[in-house]
Amino acid sequence: MKKGFIPLNFQFQSEKEVEKLSGDIYNELNLRRSVREFSDRPVSKKTIENLVAAASTAPSGAHKQPWFFCAISSLELKAKIKEAAEKEEYENYHGRMSQAWLKDLQPFETNEHKPFLTIAPWLVVLFRRSYDLVDGNKKQLYYTQESVGIAAGMFIQAVHRAGLACLTHTPSPMNFLQKVLNRPANEKPYLLMPVGYPAEDCEVPDIERKPLDEILKFYE
Ligand code: IYR
Secondary structure (H helix, E strand, C coil): CCCCCCCCCCCCCCHHHHHHHHHHHHHHHCCCCCCCCECCCCCCHHHHHHHHHHHCCCCCHHHCCCEEEEEECCHHHHHHHHHHHHHHHHHHHHHHCCHHHHHHHHHHCCCCCCCHHHHCCEEEEEEEECEEEECCEEEECCCHHHHHHHHHHHHHHHHHHCCCEECCECCCCCHHHHHHCCCCCCEEEEEEEEEECECCCCCCCCCCCCCHHHHCCCCC
């Protein structure tokens, strides 16, 4: 064995079984919806730890794991974030977003009010490290957008598979999160995700996903 290497821990399965599993996974993930109406039902800290640990298994450039998660349950902090987010969203909905953008958002009936930011038991803010700081020295990181995007996707999937819901919220510009959460200059807010149970009477937009023939082409 090469120095610094270990055998891959991998469960080999038959082609048939792989096909069945892939279908099951699609069916399970196809039930995921972005949720904007949350219950205040509690979710344990251990659950959040598990979900972040799952997200942090994501591949990353040179295995630098250029992400940082802040998990907020303090009502005081959630209220601060809500106030700052709604201020930015007011500007977004009243001049910063184009007419075409506002029209594209109509099916979602969104506006500048974000009650879920204090109702959901947890706000998880994902930061992207644009560079590392080691003993005060800047160290280069690689493909940080790609790496953090993948970690976000894995977090969203973990949340869903754990029986919870989340929203990928981007109340832009999001630099207020860096200030409110007291994060260093090398961390840029990437996503703000309320996490919890959906409200009992939660409704979601009646939208369809693209059929495969619009998103997949085989070259055989
Ligand atoms: N950030 C705003 C607007 C918004 C933008 C997109 I693109 C969406 O898919 C949904 C909303 C908001 O959260 O309301």
